[in-house]
Amino acid sequence: MYQSLFRYVAALLMCGAGLLAPLAQAAHPAAPLAEIAVAAGSWQGKLLYNDYASPGKMVTLPTRLHVALSQPDTLVLYFIYDDGPGKIVYGYDQMQFDLKAQLVHWRSGDDGATTQSYQITAVQRQSGSTQFTLSRQADALQIQYLLTIAASSIVMEKTEITAASPAVFRHRYEFSRQIP
Secondary structure, three states: OHHHHHHHHHHHHHHHHHHHHHHHHHOOOOOOOHHHHOOOEEEEEEEEEEOOOOOOOEEEEEEEEEEEEEEOOEEEEEEEEEOOOOOEEEEEEEEEEEOOOOEEEEEEOOOOOEEEEEEEEEEEEEOOEEEEEEEEEEOOEEEEEEEEEEOOEEEEEEEEEEOOEEEEEEEEEEEEOOOO
């Protein structure tokens, strides 16, 4: 009788282990995208931009950046700009990468209401860095970003293109950090 009971309990445990294993695995969140996971952390750098009020005049602002992953495919960016004596400006962005659909959904501003979708037109991976080329058409204006993410640097450059004029440089972020 004990042998039968033992076999019954052993069979239940084996069946239960088979049923519980997928549930246990499903309870763990997915790993972050390797291409963007290295961006998490604190960065020092600068913003170089083409002044809208005086086109062609380049302005440089010392800038700090803090990056976190809010989901396996989503970066949250918090910018702190030093805009002169006693003037600090803040920026908030969120970038969700959908590599299968080749899209980045980019939400900017502190209200979180404005989201733009950019097509990923190219991805280049080389020696520890990934460069994304992002593009979006806004009426007659094509907006293009080059975003390069590596363990020790992040570079993000925006260019605007129209059919009537050559490409116009808008801004470039350059960030670095010490790697332990």
